[in-house]
Amino acid sequence: MPRSQFPGGRSPGAGLRRVSALASLSVGVVVWVALLGPVIALGAHLSYGATRASLAAPGALTPLVVSLESAAISLAVLVIGCSPLAYLLAHDRLPFARLWEAGMLVALMMPPLVIGLLLVFMVGPLTPIGRGLSDLHLDATNTLFALVIAQVYEAAPYYVLGAQSAFSTVDPRLEQQAGMLGDPPRRVLRRVTLPVAAPGLAMALAVGWARAIGAFGAVLIVAYHPQGLPLQIWTTLEERGLAAALPFALLLLLVALPLPLAAYAWSARARVRR
């Protein structure tokens, strides 16, 4: 069969494909610019003087440390506490799996402010849980502990559903074959499940991190102190106005973005390699 039946090796379909590719690219650019609109506006409205004044004020960077510290703890809690749940959900090992998933969706759809209000009823100092925590010298009101609780509640549904999706990409036959070859379950998990699910898990981690470090609604209610970056942005806006608050929004972007970006890049490369 000849390579092409048309002069120059072109078919009418090739032109159509090129137009279609151009249209897709244009739509992609429009969507990308629209999504980045707020970030572009942020860049346009930042002034060097206001940024320098805001970031150089005494104690201005303490919330950055609080945010990094609390989000790192929250991420550890998510990985250790929520990954097994995601694994069991993905492998249908839990009774009433649909009920568990429905519960996760309810938590996902709950406005963060409402989560905070409900946490007050659950872990407030005069509740049974609050009294129990007090016996352990823990306080779930205006403490780092309270901040982590709020972040975990805001981020957990995103992480669990993302991790569940990642684990469900693992073909169960692979795990079964590894088991038949004599690998104990823990080894199957380490050598088969986790490597195959890793790209998806990386993305779930990235989403969990972004939700934790950017948590605001629940945090506002249960942890006005110690202030992380989202609350600092709000109080600075209330106290000193927009120009003073925007530099902290930039700071939040700068510290929150590298992990998701790295996870995305690694995940994309890992998928291509397959």
Place this chain on the structure above:
Amino acid sequence: MARRRRAVGTVTAALVAGILAAGCGSPAGTGAASTGTASTGAARVSGTADVAYAGSLQLLNDTVLGPDFTKATGAAYQGRGAGALGLSKEIASGEITPNVFESIGSAPITALEPRFTTWYVQVAASPLVVAYNPDGPDGPELSRIAKGARPLSDLFTLMATPGFLLGRTDPATDPQGQAFYEMVELAQTALHLPAGTAGKVLGSPSNPTQIFAETALESRLEAGQLDAASAFLSQAVQLHLHYIALPATIDFGDPSLAGTYARAHVALAGGQTVHGVPLVVDVTTLGQTDPAAATAFVAGLLSPSGRAAFRSAGYQLLPPTAFGQVSAVPAVVRRALDG
């Protein structure tokens, strides 16, 4: 297996939709816009009264004043509530463009002079009270103080006790937070409390164990997770909270006692020192958008029915008085001031 994968796919799609849809919870209430059709009462006007109000005025504006205004004039109403100081900053930066501003205290309005306005009208006082949890460990004692069976000084002795769960708002962002701090200072002198009582009650101005966002403070008290909290009388009335009324000399609700209130002060983290001022609802119009609707809304606040709404909501009425450049007060508002 296919069904299982479809289910996971559905959940993943929901996750993506959730990520795109989810936003931060907002501390600021935003009243629903309403469009009027009625034609009775005041003269009909067109446009929208876009009202920015101090957070504590939300219920009154969104459930009474706004709907009444729409009914009487046919104009639309939309409201937004937040801390008055924060709203003032947002207006100054052009982030929001309301045409009516209701503030607690005149400072957030005068900060906008002369670019946005040159006058304001005093409507009512919003005195401070101490709201309390009747079911908490100290509930019975606080109830006795509220009824007058125990002296008011006992309240401050109780609040100074270690372990007492007191809540107040942030003096850096909220006039109520400033006034509550100053109220305890004034109480130490007025009630002849032992030296150092105010310090034991409050700690530092930004004491992390006591400071909450306004939304959180009310909900914590309603959830029974605080022993007592700062509140405006109007909030206590509207939310049906138990409260202890304070004498006029320390409740910041009497403009004639401005000199007394000014003796108390709070030092903010930025190095600024704020002296006590009466807690008064002041209102003005801003900008050039729908001025007829804006002035009609303010005139409505000053009408007999508007004042009755303020009284029912727990505010103490003051003689309607204009401040600033009185000649700049719009004629419609001036007529309402003259009764």
